[in-house]
Amino acid sequence: MWDVVHRLGSPRTFYTIAGRWQPWLWALAALLLGTGSVWALLFAPADYQQGDSFRILYVHVPAAILAQSCFVLMAVAGAIFLVWRIKLADMVATVIAPFGAAMTGVALFSGSVWGVPTWGTWWVWDARLTSMLIQLFLYLGVIALRGAFASRDGGARAASLLTLVGVINIPIIKYSVDWWNTLHQPATFTLTQRPAMPAEMWLPLAVMVLGFYAYFVALTLTRTRSEILRREGRKRWVLELGS
Template identity: 65%
Template structure:
């Protein structure tokens, strides 16, 4: 007889408990909030005041410090939403559904920010607010996918059906993520290739990329804060009949 073993770590099962998840988010929130505040403030001051101007683009290149982090986050957030949706589909885990639902509005606003800062940056650099270029178009599709997931979530009354439908949509839309990533290599495009790669040193000097790295990490910390705030709301709303939520409300 083969003994049936738990092949996933213990915290994975604990995550399935809304109560445990609510509490651990509450404990993690202040740390991430402080980290986000320090990194974003420090990054913005460095980006605006101390980073040297680009020799071709002058000072308009400072938009990169918002454009790149928001674009990276929009894609990471989408992948997280799709993975959480898949976990919810496979293991019927309520918390995973709530995570997927909470990811959508944050990712949508990040996609909007990436598109708008890109348009604003494109005007002085390319001479046009918008071109129907592979990178820009695939990013616009990402925004529409987010809006589709949000619309599905709000249109379907039953929470579990809404979660299933939006999980399927986000999994299908996952094919867009590599298209965004490789669009600058596959098609002739105005958009420049990736600023950061894992294997090579950045082509820019350190006083330019260190603040960019700070902004990227800061955006991730901010994402964690916003996601946990939304997740806690979602847990309270769906678990409103549970005893521990009643106790929590009465103790306030």
């Protein structure tokens, strides 16, 4: 068991294995996202209340889900790095951070665009959007802290610790924002909470969520491979790749 972890933790092994999986994952992502988009945009029924504008959901929800899972994954990678000092874990965390921040941005932007037909304004202090905004700041903090350190190892360890602190705080933040929201705007209409979504609506959503995940995994593999090359550029096995 430990052998497997450490072997997978070796950048070289990861580089080779990820290189083999990479094309398949990209293909899977393209297939899922393609199918999902066509299904969601052309075949899913329009919402009886919101009309076609509800279709933003097919981008908003996957982005929001991914933004949250990225933070958790980043924390897991950070913990692995802090405890076992497996450098690969930190490379993955480094790569995930900007992607997670971007997904948070997409979720915020799509939510805000969605707000125009729904609420008649670009921004409403809706519980979900507010939590998202705070999460964006958390991402930015982690990225900024990593960049502020002169030594890569110091920055990596500091960012890992901050991510762990953040991941403990996220549920508390969510809970308190929900509490604050109900206190100030009782029973407002929230974007994605609906009693029951018919299968024709949520099936394409599920495909889109899976597609986003496939895209995320493929991109992370690709970007981690280039991060490996960047960091291990002076090691012999990397130099041999080029010859």
